Amino acid sequence: MQLLNSTDAVVRQQPVSNKKTCDFYFLQPGTKYYIRLFNDDNNNGVWDTGNYANKIQPEEVFYFPKVWEMKANFEFEETWNIHALPLDKQKPDEIKKQKPEESKKIKDRNKERAKKLGRT
Incomplete structure (x- = not known):
């Protein structure tokens, strides 16, 4: 399990315990953190x-879909189903290297075209 900052850099890394938990202590208050999990198949x-x-696939990577903003003297616990979202929807836009274009975010292009033509 890796704790990431807003530039997608690893701040801390810790293996998941046998109880399937992971703890990060003494984090900076007022800082946004992201979480990434990778299945370390070869334990390196x-x-x-x-x-x-050699036909060896890359190790699987999962992103926690929410941002964690730390507060002073604050503790919280989160349950995470790594398969709840499709892999391409997991990584938050804030830490993506290539941000999605605003024009590609439009869900219904026909409505947008009708607006441009003056038809509503």
């Missing part, structure tokens, strides 16, 4: 990209 402590020649 780092995410591996895989090997095409």
Whole structure:
């Protein structure tokens, strides 16, 4: 389990315990944090990209879909189903390197075209 800052850099890393829990203590208040989990199949402590020649897939990566804003003297516990969202929807837009374009976010393009033509 990795705790990330707003630039997608790893702040802290800790293996998940046998109880399937992970604790991060003494975090900076007023700071936004994100959580990433990767299945470390070979137990080397780092995410591996895989090997095409040996037909080895990259290790799976999951992102917690919410931002955690820390407060002073605050504790909280969160339950996480890593398969609740599709993989392409998990990573928050704030830490994506390539931000989605506003024009591609429009869900109903026909309504937008009708607006431009003056038909509502």
